[in-house]
Amino acid sequence: QKEVEQNSGPLSVPEGAIASLNCTYSDRGSQSFFWYRQYSGKSPELIMSIYSNGDKEDGRFTAQLNKASQYVSLLIRDSQPSDSATYLCAVSRGYSTLTFGKGTMLLVSP
Amino acid sequence: KAGVTQTPRYLIKTRGQQVTLSCSPISGHRSVSWYQQTPGQGLQFLFEYFSETQRNKGNFPGRFSGRQFSNSRSEMNVSTLELGDSALYLCASSEGTATNEKLFFGSGTQLSVL
Numbered sequence: 001q002k003e004v005e006q007n008s009g010p011l012s013v014p015e016g017a018i019a020s021l022n023c024t025y026s027d028r029g030s031q032s033f034f035w036y037r038q039y040s041g042k043s044p045e046l047i048m049s050i051y052s053n054g055d056k057e058d059g060r061f062t063a064q065l066n067k068a069s070q071y072v073s074l075l076i077r078d079s080q081p082s083d084s085a086t087y088l089c090a091v092s093r094g095y096s097t098l099t100f101g102k103g104t105m106l107l108v109s110p
Numbered sequence: 111k112a113g114v115t116q117t118p119r120y121l122i123k124t125r126g127q128q129v130t131l132s133c134s135p136i137s138g139h140r141s142v143s144w145y146q147q148t149p150g151q152g153l154q155f156l157f158e159y160f161s162e163t164q165r166n167k168g169n170f171p172g173r174f175s176g177r178q179f180s181n182s183r184s185e186m187n188v189s190t191l192e193l194g195d196s197a198l199y200l201c202a203s204s205e206g207t208a209t210n211e212k213l214f215f216g217s218g219t220q221l222s223v224l
Contacts, residue, residue: 034212042217044200045215088152088153092211095158095206096141096143096160096204096213097143097166100152100154
């Protein structure tokens, strides 16, 4: 059974700190990796995608992928209270069929 | 571009009834996927349609079905509702190609089964 594992949290960080969110997956055939942010009562919003080993940076967000270790991470620099949300890791082996983790709740305190 | 539109936003049904949910994807997107989200199980994949054909199906009973129309709009049907079907049902659209699977979600339909 394909699984995506995330620590449920909450992960608490002070404003301005770096938040580090981690995810492991079981399906070695996974090719595409995504991070979604979901505010309470809202639908998931795509914030990062990564397809090859290494780092990918977009503003304050950096996604890291290590296929050999089956590990994906998301770093949020200069964390803001508005970043407080649940972060969902998702993986796909193709054709828009994503397997999601249950998410990590992030709390950024002012 | 308009986003993914789901209707209705809220639904209350009783056990044994059936329900139909609707989804209009982003213009130009040919893939529509449906997910069920519950506090206990998280987001679970129901099925995905591309150009009116079901390409992938998750591990849900046959009471859950869907279809896609020629304009890419999609409907999801749940028959003989059970209490455990209470959930947020999310529709997502994407280009659906092997090189671009980014999903964009609608606001969801919150279904309550009494």
